[in-house]
Amino acid sequence: MTYRADVLIIGAGASGGVAARHLAEHGFDVVCLEQGDWPDRSAFPGARPDWELAIRKDWAMSPNVRSRPEDYPVVHDDSDIEPLMYNAVGGSMIIYAGTWPRMLPSDFRVRTMDGVGDDWPIAYSDLVPYYNAIDQQIGVSGLAGDPAYPPHDDYPLPPLPLGAAGRRVAEGHNRLGWHWWPEPNAILSAPYDGRRPCVQRGVCTSGCAEGAKASTDLTHWPKATAAGARLITGARVSRITMDPRGLATGAVWLDRSGVEHHQEADVVILAANAIGTARLLLLSADDRHCPDGLANSSGLVGRRLMMHPFSVVTGWWDDQVEGWQGHFGASITSYQFYETDPDREFVRGAKWALSPVGGPLNHILPMRAGNEVWGPDHHELMGRTFGRGASWAIFGEDLPEEPNRVDLDPERTDSHGIPAPRVSYRISDHSRRLMAFQEARAEESLRASGCRETAVASMIPYSGWHLMGTARMGNDSASSVVNTRQQAHDVPNLYIADASVFVTSSGVNPTCTITALALRTADLLVQHRSEQKVPA
């Protein structure tokens, strides 16, 4: 039987969950199609002895390595960074670190202030009410008053512990006269909204079994479904359907058995991340209306992919700091080198986040801080470093470039035979200068904090957590895909709620801003519902 929803959301991750809850709580009949399943926290590996083995295969961040039925392959032969994601209710929040920084005012004005990239058509001030609201929904632990930001509402929970390493680096930065602040994290420091607090196990990026780390399967979907939203899992969308007037009518999806269904809706919201959303828009091309892909009259769908070049600088002290323990997440952050300084050979900057180093396998096998040494020297290395370190995780602002893109691979497909996305991406020379500077400063930071030894893992390929920019926001339909309400210029009842709409990347972890934007989009949809064009 055909059933037509008010709103169809494609993807039940960060943006989909936030939009679904807000719309359902405001009376919209919401259906969401999610190709993954509800996460089973009892299967999360963090408390098990095989944790460090699991994160290299079944709990890898790469869908290509995991290769679960709900994953689709991402072809990245021509990319300097491997895209990472997780397909489930909650989306990639299941495996994100949980750090929760807002973007900064200058991030929205990089063309005006620094002559690069493009300005956003909205400002930091437009997002502040949504940042404040989403912090409450998520349950953010942090401390107000960070001078790297304009004053804003306090966080609902106190900051997570600094830990021994955080304390040492904080003192080191005080000696240097450099900025530091306790990192805001979407990880509970105290019980909140029926959830338990963090236990500092240090396994956040392979799923939080305690449920202390926020993901929308915990924070939004239970409330959305209680308000009437319907969530269909194991539902892989193959294309968005259109009517002759150029309005979206819903989406075709395949169940786990490969049986095809059609979900009708008045409004379609894409919330499938900057690779999945671009892929679906390109898959929805039709010869009559949109031969180059849906909502793609600008030719920008899939282009301007940004992924944040990522380096890790690790320092080791002479004594133990239990470097495998703590939230991951970050204990402290630094914006000392975030804003543009005209004396440097680059503009913009990077955010630093201090994180644990992991267990013994992460210490000596390649992944993050791995430093493979075999033979007698192995034990000398372990004795010198294990448990004694912490890492600055450094995300550099990634400026948009049209050749960095997502398109459809001509050969590879997912398990349903749908063409796989193909990513072409190069780290620019500008980014390389920016990251080299940051890496050198991070080594200074750790030395000033008492570390005897430091090491740099520069621009790690296995780091594409932050997928942004493939359907940018703008006022001009010739140079952008969606408007300031994240409504497609070409298709007035199609919205994009995920980080595809990012105009520039900023230098901070994007999930806080993704969710604030999704809440804003849903809120504006509620406000403008009477004027919304819908199919007949």
Place this chain on the structure above:
Amino acid sequence: MTTPTSPAPTADIDIHRLTALADVMLPAAHGMPAVSDVKAVESYLPQVLGWRKDLHQPLVRAVDALDPSLFTIDRLSALHEEDEDAYVALTTAVAACYYLSPVVRELIGYPGQAAKTYDPFAYTEWVAEGLLDPVVDRGPIWREVPG
């Protein structure tokens, strides 16, 4: 999805040969035991391969390809070039077996990824102590934007 699994059969892997290779990779040195000293391979390989079935066949290839009597760290590096999957399986399996040993964990001071409790309001102590004062005293570092 990985869930706690039964140990895998390892009859097609020569445990003595693998242990001899592992002892070159992780010998007794710097106060630490060799792999064979803690019986890491025979004790933990079935469990490791139960958790990571994908390592099994490449590990068989690695053990077949390497002669323990001639094995050196240089030969291990050569395996990396010749058969990366076999190299990854060998290094991962050997390290996993070794660091599952309670003796080894005790020696390196690693209790596993343990749960800890803490006072969420302990931050008031380091705030009161003035740890953040220099940061606050330097004033805002964000840039005002035009318009």
